[in-house]
Amino acid sequence: MAVAWWAWAAVIGVLLLMLAVDLFAHRKAHVVGVREAAVWSVVWVALGVAFGGVVWQVWGAEFGAQYYAGYVIEKSLAVDNVFVFAIIFSYFAVPREYQHRVLFYGVLGALVFRGAFIAAGSVLIASFAWILYVFGAFLVITGVRMARHRDETIDPRRSVALRMFRRFVPITDTYEGQRFLVRRAGRWAATPLLAVLVLVEVTDIVFAVDSIPAIFAVTREPFLVFSSNAFAVLGLRALYFLLADLMYRFVYLKLGLAVVLVWVGAKLLLLEVYKIPTTLSLAVVGAILAVAVTASWLRTRGSAPEPEREFTRSGSN
Numbered sequence: 001m002a003v004a005w006w007a008w009a010a011v012i013g014v015l016l017l018m019l020a021v022d023l024f025a026h027r028k029a030h031v032v033g034v035r036e037a038a039v040w041s042v043v044w045v046a047l048g049v050a051f052g053g054v055v056w057q058v059w060g061a062e063f064g065a066q067y068y069a070g071y072v073i074e075k076s077l078a079v080d081n082v083f084v085f086a087i088i089f090s091y092f093a094v095p096r097e098y099q100h101r102v103l104f105y106g107v108l109g110a111l112v113f114r115g116a117f118i119a120a121g122s123v124l125i126a127s128f129a130w131i132l133y134v135f136g137a138f139l140v141i142t143g144v145r146m147a148r149h150r151d152e153t154i155d156p157r158r159s160v161a162l163r164m165f166r167r168f169v170p171i172t173d174t175y176e177g178q179r180f181l182v183r184r185a186g187r188w189a190a191t192p193l194l195a196v197l198v199l200v201e202v203t204d205i206v207f208a209v210d211s212i213p214a215i216f217a218v219t220r221e222p223f224l225v226f227s228s229n230a231f232a233v234l235g236l237r238a239l240y241f242l243l244a245d246l247m248y249r250f251v252y253l254k255l256g257l258a259v260v261l262v263w264v265g266a267k268l269l270l271l272e273v274y275k276i277p278t279t280l281s282l283a284v285v286g287a288i289l290a291v292a293v294t295a296s297w298l299r300t301r302g303s304a305p306e307p308e309r310e311f312t313r314s315g316s317n
Helices: 005-025 034-059 061-091 096-127 131-148 160-168 192-216 222-234 236-249 253-269 278-299
Strands: 181-184 187-190
Touching (some): 061 278, 096 236, 187 192
Antiparallel strands (some): 181 187
């Protein structure tokens, strides 16, 4: 797949433009409602799907299918991030009107980190073809572990990154609007909002360790890996505000994501035995997610959300 430099520049330009539009639209702190989140979700999905159409027209059906397969995998795995973000925001009692700002910079950082991971992964694959089997085994093991521990939730108090941040950076006791840093007694101090951002960034890096190898299972074209990742991650903020209050309904989603990881891992491990067609891989992933979501909604029909687990910052020191 030959990709000219201007194509890379055009994609990055579109991403930066959309981020600027999003930042301008949310320049004032406000609570993002379900309707607004739904509209933005449609915008981001439409943009991602439209770009796939461009890939299909310019580089052919096979590369178009690879892009869509990668996009669906990354979009589905991004839902797992939503679970974690909800826990982090609850732990820090982040006002809803400030959550978009954290997620905006979190997504911006995610694009940078994932770009670095993709570049490193591409170099490793080009230099050591056997690394694909390592990726495959890692994904299968990760999927099995996710299935076995699907009912566990993270506890921010146990985060090494959070403890290190608190040890070296002074943090104010209260929020200061949307500010990440404030000056107190002649010294700069972080607000709890910056601690939240650090934890969100670290969380996304951890999730990228799973998602980047997963997308290499359906395409090894750096341009497709990056673009499908980027367009999937761009809609993460809107997805959070759309689904955050409905997390209790997705009881089987993590199990479905675990099966997806095992499937794409097996696809890598079977490269020398049988090359699974991209369209078949995409269909299987879609079917797994459809079954998981449908079963979840049927299982929780008529149920009410469980009370949120409460944390206190003082108890985590």
